[in-house]
Amino acid sequence: MKRLKLSDILITIVIALVFGIIYKLWGPVYNLVKPFGLHVGDIVYGMWFIAGTVAMLILRKPGVALLAETAAASGEFLVGSEYGLSVLLYGIVQGLGTELVFALFRYKRYTAFVAALSGIAAAAGSLIMDVAYGYILDLALWNLLLLISARVLGGILIAGIFAYFLVEALEKTGVTSLVRPASHEDFKALDK
Protein backbone atom coordinates (compact mmCIF):
# COMPACT_ATOMS: atom_id res chain seq x y z
CA MET A 1 0.00 0.00 0.00
CA LYS A 2 1.14 3.50 -0.78
CA ARG A 3 1.55 5.17 2.59
CA LEU A 4 0.67 8.84 2.95
CA LYS A 5 3.70 11.07 3.03
CA LEU A 6 3.87 14.36 4.91
CA SER A 7 3.25 16.28 1.69
CA ASP A 8 0.17 14.15 0.92
CA ILE A 9 -1.26 14.80 4.36
CA LEU A 10 -0.49 18.51 4.27
CA ILE A 11 -2.02 18.98 0.81
CA THR A 12 -5.09 16.93 1.75
CA ILE A 13 -5.63 19.02 4.86
CA VAL A 14 -5.16 22.31 3.02
CA ILE A 15 -7.76 21.29 0.43
CA ALA A 16 -10.00 20.06 3.24
CA LEU A 17 -9.79 23.28 5.23
CA VAL A 18 -10.72 25.34 2.18
CA PHE A 19 -13.83 23.21 1.84
CA GLY A 20 -14.29 23.38 5.61
CA ILE A 21 -14.82 27.13 5.28
CA ILE A 22 -17.27 26.51 2.43
CA TYR A 23 -19.04 23.91 4.60
CA LYS A 24 -19.49 26.50 7.32
CA LEU A 25 -20.88 29.09 4.87
CA TRP A 26 -23.12 26.40 3.42
CA GLY A 27 -24.99 25.98 6.72
CA PRO A 28 -27.19 29.09 6.39
CA VAL A 29 -27.80 28.27 2.70
CA TYR A 30 -29.12 24.84 3.64
CA ASN A 31 -31.15 26.11 6.58
CA LEU A 32 -32.80 28.67 4.30
CA VAL A 33 -33.84 26.22 1.58
CA LYS A 34 -34.82 23.44 3.95
CA PRO A 35 -38.05 24.49 5.67
CA PHE A 36 -39.95 25.32 2.46
CA GLY A 37 -39.62 22.67 -0.16
CA LEU A 38 -40.44 19.25 1.27
CA HIS A 39 -36.77 18.19 1.37
CA VAL A 40 -36.13 19.29 -2.21
CA GLY A 41 -33.58 21.62 -0.61
CA ASP A 42 -31.60 18.56 0.36
CA ILE A 43 -30.10 18.62 -3.13
CA VAL A 44 -27.66 21.24 -1.85
CA TYR A 45 -26.60 18.83 0.93
CA GLY A 46 -24.17 17.21 -1.51
CA MET A 47 -21.79 20.12 -1.05
CA TRP A 48 -20.93 18.64 2.36
CA PHE A 49 -19.47 15.50 0.74
CA ILE A 50 -17.26 17.23 -1.78
CA ALA A 51 -13.97 17.50 0.12
CA GLY A 52 -13.46 13.73 0.19
CA THR A 53 -14.05 13.24 -3.51
CA VAL A 54 -11.99 16.24 -4.63
CA ALA A 55 -9.00 15.32 -2.47
CA MET A 56 -9.18 11.69 -3.57
CA LEU A 57 -9.39 12.61 -7.26
CA ILE A 58 -6.37 14.86 -6.86
CA LEU A 59 -4.09 12.70 -4.73
CA ARG A 60 -5.29 9.18 -5.60
CA LYS A 61 -4.02 7.41 -2.50
CA PRO A 62 -5.75 5.21 0.09
CA GLY A 63 -7.07 7.09 3.11
CA VAL A 64 -7.17 10.49 1.47
CA ALA A 65 -10.96 10.74 1.24
CA LEU A 66 -11.51 9.84 4.88
CA LEU A 67 -8.78 12.21 6.02
CA ALA A 68 -10.07 15.05 3.84
CA GLU A 69 -13.70 14.76 4.90
CA THR A 70 -12.76 14.45 8.56
CA ALA A 71 -10.39 17.41 8.31
CA ALA A 72 -12.98 19.50 6.49
CA ALA A 73 -15.49 18.71 9.21
CA SER A 74 -12.95 19.64 11.91
CA GLY A 75 -12.30 22.90 10.12
CA GLU A 76 -16.00 23.59 9.94
CA PHE A 77 -16.31 22.73 13.62
CA LEU A 78 -13.38 24.90 14.70
CA VAL A 79 -14.71 28.01 13.00
CA GLY A 80 -17.92 27.52 15.00
CA SER A 81 -20.40 25.61 12.88
CA GLU A 82 -23.98 25.90 14.07
CA TYR A 83 -24.17 22.11 13.85
CA GLY A 84 -21.50 21.91 16.50
CA LEU A 85 -19.98 18.56 17.24
CA SER A 86 -22.34 16.64 15.02
CA VAL A 87 -20.38 17.72 11.94
CA LEU A 88 -17.35 15.80 13.18
CA LEU A 89 -19.18 12.49 13.34
CA TYR A 90 -21.10 13.16 10.13
CA GLY A 91 -17.79 13.99 8.47
CA ILE A 92 -16.18 10.75 9.53
CA VAL A 93 -19.11 8.61 8.37
CA GLN A 94 -19.46 10.48 5.06
CA GLY A 95 -15.71 10.23 4.48
CA LEU A 96 -15.87 6.49 5.12
CA GLY A 97 -18.58 6.22 2.49
CA THR A 98 -16.50 8.05 -0.11
CA GLU A 99 -13.38 6.11 0.80
CA LEU A 100 -15.19 2.78 0.54
CA VAL A 101 -16.22 3.34 -3.09
CA PHE A 102 -12.71 4.20 -4.21
CA ALA A 103 -11.43 1.20 -2.25
CA LEU A 104 -13.94 -1.05 -4.04
CA PHE A 105 -12.29 -0.02 -7.29
CA ARG A 106 -8.96 -0.82 -5.60
CA TYR A 107 -7.87 2.81 -5.92
CA LYS A 108 -7.42 2.35 -9.66
CA ARG A 109 -10.36 4.10 -11.23
CA TYR A 110 -10.92 7.82 -10.93
CA THR A 111 -13.67 8.51 -13.43
CA ALA A 112 -16.77 10.71 -13.16
CA PHE A 113 -18.79 7.52 -12.67
CA VAL A 114 -16.80 6.40 -9.65
CA ALA A 115 -16.93 9.94 -8.27
CA ALA A 116 -20.72 9.91 -8.61
CA LEU A 117 -20.87 6.55 -6.84
CA SER A 118 -18.75 7.96 -4.03
CA GLY A 119 -21.23 10.82 -3.74
CA ILE A 120 -24.02 8.28 -3.30
CA ALA A 121 -22.04 6.42 -0.65
CA ALA A 122 -21.39 9.64 1.26
CA ALA A 123 -25.10 10.43 1.06
CA ALA A 124 -25.83 7.00 2.49
CA GLY A 125 -23.44 7.73 5.33
CA SER A 126 -25.18 11.00 6.14
CA LEU A 127 -28.57 9.25 6.08
CA ILE A 128 -27.35 6.62 8.53
CA MET A 129 -26.37 9.43 10.89
CA ASP A 130 -29.77 11.06 10.36
CA VAL A 131 -31.56 7.90 11.45
CA ALA A 132 -29.88 8.18 14.85
CA TYR A 133 -29.90 11.96 15.07
CA GLY A 134 -33.08 13.10 13.33
CA TYR A 135 -35.38 10.07 13.67
CA ILE A 136 -35.89 10.25 9.90
CA LEU A 137 -37.40 6.76 9.80
CA ASP A 138 -40.39 8.26 11.60
CA LEU A 139 -41.15 10.57 8.69
CA ALA A 140 -44.12 9.78 6.48
CA LEU A 141 -42.91 7.29 3.84
CA TRP A 142 -43.35 9.54 0.79
CA ASN A 143 -41.50 12.28 2.63
CA LEU A 144 -38.66 9.98 3.61
CA LEU A 145 -38.29 8.77 0.01
CA LEU A 146 -38.20 12.38 -1.15
CA LEU A 147 -35.47 13.10 1.39
CA ILE A 148 -33.41 10.11 0.28
CA SER A 149 -33.70 10.88 -3.43
CA ALA A 150 -32.86 14.57 -2.97
CA ARG A 151 -29.86 13.69 -0.81
CA VAL A 152 -28.58 11.06 -3.26
CA LEU A 153 -29.14 13.30 -6.27
CA GLY A 154 -27.24 16.09 -4.50
CA GLY A 155 -24.42 13.65 -3.77
CA ILE A 156 -24.19 12.62 -7.42
CA LEU A 157 -24.41 16.14 -8.84
CA ILE A 158 -22.26 18.11 -6.41
CA ALA A 159 -19.88 15.63 -4.78
CA GLY A 160 -19.66 13.48 -7.92
CA ILE A 161 -19.97 15.31 -11.22
CA PHE A 162 -19.12 18.82 -10.02
CA ALA A 163 -16.12 17.58 -8.05
CA TYR A 164 -14.91 15.65 -11.09
CA PHE A 165 -15.03 18.70 -13.35
CA LEU A 166 -13.39 20.88 -10.72
CA VAL A 167 -10.47 18.46 -10.52
CA GLU A 168 -10.32 18.23 -14.30
CA ALA A 169 -9.96 22.01 -14.43
CA LEU A 170 -7.21 21.75 -11.81
CA GLU A 171 -5.41 19.12 -13.89
CA LYS A 172 -5.02 21.65 -16.68
CA THR A 173 -2.90 23.81 -14.38
CA GLY A 174 -0.47 20.90 -14.03
CA VAL A 175 -0.64 20.95 -10.26
CA THR A 176 -1.86 17.37 -9.99
CA SER A 177 1.32 15.93 -11.49
CA LEU A 178 3.06 17.31 -8.43
CA VAL A 179 1.12 15.15 -6.04
CA ARG A 180 -0.03 12.00 -7.80
CA PRO A 181 1.90 8.75 -7.59
CA ALA A 182 3.36 7.62 -10.90
CA SER A 183 0.74 5.61 -12.72
CA HIS A 184 0.97 2.61 -14.97
CA GLU A 185 0.63 4.91 -18.00
CA ASP A 186 3.60 6.96 -16.85
CA PHE A 187 5.82 3.90 -16.80
CA LYS A 188 4.56 2.83 -20.21
CA ALA A 189 5.36 6.27 -21.59
CA LEU A 190 8.97 5.75 -20.53
CA ASP A 191 9.27 2.67 -22.72
CA LYS A 192 8.37 4.50 -25.89
Place this chain on the structure above:
Amino acid sequence: MQLTLDYNETWLHRMNPAFKLVFFLFLFLGLLFIHNPNIITYVTLLPLILVAFFTGHKRKLLLILMIPFLLLFVSSSSSMIFFGQGTTTWWKWGLIHITEESFYRGLHIGFRALNFALLGLIFALTTRPVLLFYSLTQQLKVPPRFAYSFMAAVRILPMMVEEFQQLKNALLVRGVKKEKGWKRITQSITLYAVPLLSQSIRRAHRIAVAMESKQFHNGKRTYYYETRLSKFDGLFVLYIVLGVVTMVWLGLEVPTYEITDVRNSD
Protein backbone atom coordinates in the same frame (compact mmCIF):
# COMPACT_ATOMS: atom_id res chain seq x y z
CA MET B 1 -11.23 30.02 16.32
CA GLN B 2 -10.54 33.41 17.87
CA LEU B 3 -7.51 34.96 16.30
CA THR B 4 -8.48 38.58 16.70
CA LEU B 5 -11.48 38.57 19.04
CA ASP B 6 -11.24 40.29 22.38
CA TYR B 7 -12.09 38.06 25.34
CA ASN B 8 -11.35 37.28 28.95
CA GLU B 9 -9.87 33.94 29.76
CA THR B 10 -12.17 31.79 31.86
CA TRP B 11 -11.86 28.37 33.43
CA LEU B 12 -13.25 26.86 30.22
CA HIS B 13 -10.19 28.16 28.36
CA ARG B 14 -7.92 26.44 30.87
CA MET B 15 -9.35 22.99 30.28
CA ASN B 16 -7.23 20.50 28.40
CA PRO B 17 -8.33 20.85 24.75
CA ALA B 18 -8.01 17.17 23.82
CA PHE B 19 -9.89 16.12 26.94
CA LYS B 20 -12.53 18.70 26.13
CA LEU B 21 -12.92 17.32 22.61
CA VAL B 22 -13.26 13.70 23.73
CA PHE B 23 -15.61 14.59 26.56
CA PHE B 24 -17.77 16.65 24.22
CA LEU B 25 -17.94 13.74 21.80
CA PHE B 26 -19.20 11.54 24.62
CA LEU B 27 -21.80 14.18 25.48
CA PHE B 28 -22.84 14.16 21.83
CA LEU B 29 -23.34 10.39 21.85
CA GLY B 30 -25.09 10.60 25.21
CA LEU B 31 -27.56 13.13 23.86
CA LEU B 32 -28.57 10.63 21.17
CA PHE B 33 -29.88 8.36 23.90
CA ILE B 34 -32.25 10.95 25.34
CA HIS B 35 -35.69 10.33 23.87
CA ASN B 36 -37.72 12.22 26.46
CA PRO B 37 -38.49 15.76 25.29
CA ASN B 38 -38.98 16.95 28.89
CA ILE B 39 -35.46 15.99 29.78
CA ILE B 40 -33.80 17.46 26.71
CA THR B 41 -35.59 20.78 27.20
CA TYR B 42 -34.13 21.10 30.70
CA VAL B 43 -30.73 19.76 29.63
CA THR B 44 -30.42 22.58 27.07
CA LEU B 45 -30.04 24.96 30.03
CA LEU B 46 -26.65 23.44 30.89
CA PRO B 47 -24.71 24.55 27.79
CA LEU B 48 -26.76 27.75 27.64
CA ILE B 49 -25.55 28.80 31.10
CA LEU B 50 -21.95 28.09 30.09
CA VAL B 51 -22.26 30.10 26.87
CA ALA B 52 -23.94 33.02 28.60
CA PHE B 53 -21.64 33.37 31.62
CA PHE B 54 -18.39 31.45 31.21
CA THR B 55 -17.03 31.86 27.69
CA GLY B 56 -15.52 35.27 28.51
CA HIS B 57 -16.78 36.85 25.31
CA LYS B 58 -18.89 39.98 24.98
CA ARG B 59 -22.66 39.54 25.29
CA LYS B 60 -23.22 41.33 21.99
CA LEU B 61 -20.98 38.93 20.10
CA LEU B 62 -22.65 35.94 21.74
CA LEU B 63 -26.07 37.19 20.72
CA ILE B 64 -24.94 37.69 17.12
CA LEU B 65 -23.46 34.19 17.04
CA MET B 66 -26.68 32.71 18.35
CA ILE B 67 -28.98 34.27 15.74
CA PRO B 68 -28.44 31.41 13.24
CA PHE B 69 -29.45 28.99 16.01
CA LEU B 70 -33.06 30.13 15.71
CA LEU B 71 -33.04 29.35 12.01
CA LEU B 72 -31.36 26.03 12.81
CA PHE B 73 -34.05 25.18 15.37
CA VAL B 74 -36.82 25.90 12.86
CA SER B 75 -35.15 24.12 9.96
CA SER B 76 -34.26 20.98 11.93
CA SER B 77 -37.67 20.60 13.52
CA SER B 78 -39.97 21.72 10.72
CA SER B 79 -39.96 18.70 8.40
CA MET B 80 -40.57 16.31 11.27
CA ILE B 81 -43.40 18.49 12.62
CA PHE B 82 -45.09 18.78 9.22
CA PHE B 83 -44.47 15.36 7.75
CA GLY B 84 -43.73 13.01 10.65
CA GLN B 85 -45.76 9.94 11.46
CA GLY B 86 -48.25 10.02 14.33
CA THR B 87 -51.76 9.04 15.31
CA THR B 88 -53.25 12.01 17.18
CA THR B 89 -53.98 14.48 14.38
CA TRP B 90 -53.88 18.16 15.25
CA TRP B 91 -54.03 19.69 11.80
CA LYS B 92 -54.17 18.40 8.27
CA TRP B 93 -53.91 20.42 5.09
CA GLY B 94 -52.88 18.83 1.82
CA LEU B 95 -49.56 17.09 2.34
CA ILE B 96 -49.02 18.70 5.70
CA HIS B 97 -50.09 16.48 8.55
CA ILE B 98 -49.26 17.69 12.04
CA THR B 99 -49.80 15.16 14.78
CA GLU B 100 -49.08 15.37 18.49
CA GLU B 101 -46.33 12.77 18.14
CA SER B 102 -44.66 14.39 15.16
CA PHE B 103 -44.85 17.82 16.79
CA TYR B 104 -43.01 16.76 19.92
CA ARG B 105 -40.55 14.68 17.91
CA GLY B 106 -39.80 17.75 15.82
CA LEU B 107 -39.40 19.85 18.94
CA HIS B 108 -37.09 17.19 20.37
CA ILE B 109 -34.89 17.26 17.26
CA GLY B 110 -34.82 21.05 17.44
CA PHE B 111 -33.61 20.97 21.06
CA ARG B 112 -31.06 18.32 20.18
CA ALA B 113 -29.68 20.48 17.39
CA LEU B 114 -29.64 23.43 19.80
CA ASN B 115 -27.64 21.42 22.34
CA PHE B 116 -25.05 20.41 19.75
CA ALA B 117 -24.87 23.96 18.49
CA LEU B 118 -24.31 25.39 21.98
CA LEU B 119 -21.69 22.77 22.86
CA GLY B 120 -19.94 23.46 19.56
CA LEU B 121 -20.02 27.18 20.26
CA ILE B 122 -18.53 26.67 23.73
CA PHE B 123 -15.74 24.63 22.21
CA ALA B 124 -15.02 27.06 19.40
CA LEU B 125 -15.09 30.10 21.69
CA THR B 126 -12.88 28.67 24.41
CA THR B 127 -10.28 26.62 22.54
CA ARG B 128 -7.16 27.87 20.81
CA PRO B 129 -6.64 25.66 17.76
CA VAL B 130 -2.87 25.57 18.21
CA LEU B 131 -3.21 24.27 21.75
CA LEU B 132 -5.77 21.74 20.57
CA PHE B 133 -3.31 20.22 18.10
CA TYR B 134 -0.48 20.27 20.65
CA SER B 135 -2.68 18.54 23.15
CA LEU B 136 -3.94 16.00 20.60
CA THR B 137 -0.37 14.87 19.99
CA GLN B 138 0.56 14.89 23.68
CA GLN B 139 -2.53 13.41 25.32
CA LEU B 140 -4.09 11.34 22.53
CA LYS B 141 -0.88 10.42 20.71
CA VAL B 142 -2.10 11.68 17.36
CA PRO B 143 0.89 11.34 14.99
CA PRO B 144 2.72 14.71 14.69
CA ARG B 145 2.48 14.40 10.87
CA PHE B 146 -1.25 15.02 11.14
CA ALA B 147 -1.24 17.60 13.91
CA TYR B 148 1.50 19.76 12.39
CA SER B 149 -0.06 19.49 8.94
CA PHE B 150 -3.22 20.91 10.44
CA MET B 151 -1.38 23.80 12.03
CA ALA B 152 0.49 24.59 8.84
CA ALA B 153 -2.73 24.38 6.82
CA VAL B 154 -4.50 26.80 9.15
CA ARG B 155 -1.73 29.31 8.44
CA ILE B 156 -2.22 28.94 4.68
CA LEU B 157 -5.83 30.10 4.86
CA PRO B 158 -5.09 33.81 5.48
CA MET B 159 -2.67 33.71 2.55
CA MET B 160 -5.49 32.45 0.38
CA VAL B 161 -7.67 35.35 1.45
CA GLU B 162 -4.90 37.74 0.45
CA GLU B 163 -4.52 35.97 -2.88
CA PHE B 164 -8.24 36.19 -3.44
CA GLN B 165 -8.11 39.98 -3.01
CA GLN B 166 -5.18 40.15 -5.42
CA LEU B 167 -7.03 38.09 -8.01
CA LYS B 168 -10.09 40.27 -7.66
CA ASN B 169 -8.09 43.44 -8.16
CA ALA B 170 -6.19 41.97 -11.10
CA LEU B 171 -9.42 40.97 -12.83
CA LEU B 172 -10.89 44.40 -12.13
CA VAL B 173 -7.91 46.20 -13.63
CA ARG B 174 -8.15 44.02 -16.74
CA GLY B 175 -11.83 44.82 -17.07
CA VAL B 176 -13.16 41.28 -16.81
CA LYS B 177 -16.96 41.41 -16.88
CA LYS B 178 -19.10 39.31 -14.59
CA GLU B 179 -21.28 36.82 -16.46
CA LYS B 180 -24.93 36.39 -15.60
CA GLY B 181 -26.90 33.39 -14.36
CA TRP B 182 -25.38 29.90 -14.57
CA LYS B 183 -22.37 31.12 -16.51
CA ARG B 184 -21.44 33.13 -13.43
CA ILE B 185 -20.74 29.89 -11.58
CA THR B 186 -18.43 28.45 -14.24
CA GLN B 187 -16.76 31.81 -14.52
CA SER B 188 -16.02 32.13 -10.83
CA ILE B 189 -14.68 28.59 -10.77
CA THR B 190 -12.20 29.17 -13.59
CA LEU B 191 -11.27 32.64 -12.41
CA TYR B 192 -11.13 32.07 -8.65
CA ALA B 193 -11.49 28.50 -7.41
CA VAL B 194 -8.98 26.88 -9.77
CA PRO B 195 -6.11 29.35 -9.30
CA LEU B 196 -6.67 29.61 -5.55
CA LEU B 197 -6.75 25.85 -5.08
CA SER B 198 -3.83 25.09 -7.36
CA GLN B 199 -1.69 27.76 -5.73
CA SER B 200 -2.40 26.49 -2.24
CA ILE B 201 -1.66 22.92 -3.29
CA ARG B 202 1.71 24.07 -4.61
CA ARG B 203 2.32 26.04 -1.43
CA ALA B 204 1.39 23.08 0.76
CA HIS B 205 3.76 20.87 -1.23
CA ARG B 206 6.61 23.34 -0.80
CA ILE B 207 5.97 23.62 2.94
CA ALA B 208 5.99 19.84 3.32
CA VAL B 209 9.30 19.58 1.44
CA ALA B 210 10.74 22.37 3.60
CA MET B 211 9.57 20.71 6.81
CA GLU B 212 11.13 17.40 5.88
CA SER B 213 14.39 18.99 4.79
CA LYS B 214 14.54 20.58 8.24
CA GLN B 215 14.27 17.11 9.78
CA PHE B 216 10.60 17.10 10.69
CA HIS B 217 9.80 13.51 11.56
CA ASN B 218 7.12 11.48 13.21
CA GLY B 219 9.17 10.22 16.15
CA LYS B 220 9.69 11.41 19.71
CA ARG B 221 9.87 15.17 20.09
CA THR B 222 9.75 18.00 22.59
CA TYR B 223 7.01 20.60 22.68
CA TYR B 224 6.94 24.36 22.96
CA TYR B 225 3.56 24.16 24.71
CA GLU B 226 3.13 21.42 27.29
CA THR B 227 -0.52 20.58 27.83
CA ARG B 228 -1.77 18.72 30.89
CA LEU B 229 -4.98 17.80 32.58
CA SER B 230 -5.93 20.16 35.41
CA LYS B 231 -8.54 20.74 38.10
CA PHE B 232 -10.60 22.67 35.54
CA ASP B 233 -11.25 19.45 33.64
CA GLY B 234 -12.55 17.89 36.84
CA LEU B 235 -14.67 20.95 37.51
CA PHE B 236 -16.25 20.65 34.08
CA VAL B 237 -17.03 16.96 34.50
CA LEU B 238 -18.55 17.74 37.89
CA TYR B 239 -20.69 20.51 36.41
CA ILE B 240 -21.98 18.21 33.66
CA VAL B 241 -22.63 15.22 35.91
CA LEU B 242 -24.44 17.22 38.61
CA GLY B 243 -26.26 19.24 35.95
CA VAL B 244 -27.45 16.23 33.98
CA VAL B 245 -28.64 14.44 37.13
CA THR B 246 -30.60 17.53 38.20
CA MET B 247 -32.11 18.05 34.75
CA VAL B 248 -33.11 14.41 34.32
CA TRP B 249 -34.76 14.56 37.75
CA LEU B 250 -36.56 17.78 36.79
CA GLY B 251 -37.61 16.27 33.46
CA LEU B 252 -39.14 13.25 35.20
CA GLU B 253 -40.67 15.05 38.19
CA VAL B 254 -41.72 18.39 36.64
CA PRO B 255 -42.56 17.50 33.03
CA THR B 256 -43.70 20.27 30.72
CA TYR B 257 -45.15 18.05 27.98
CA GLU B 258 -47.30 14.95 28.21
CA ILE B 259 -45.18 12.84 25.87
CA THR B 260 -42.23 11.03 27.47
CA ASP B 261 -40.76 9.19 24.47
CA VAL B 262 -40.68 10.71 21.01
CA ARG B 263 -39.87 7.50 19.15
CA ASN B 264 -42.63 5.98 17.06
CA SER B 265 -44.11 3.22 19.17
CA ASP B 266 -45.45 1.02 16.37
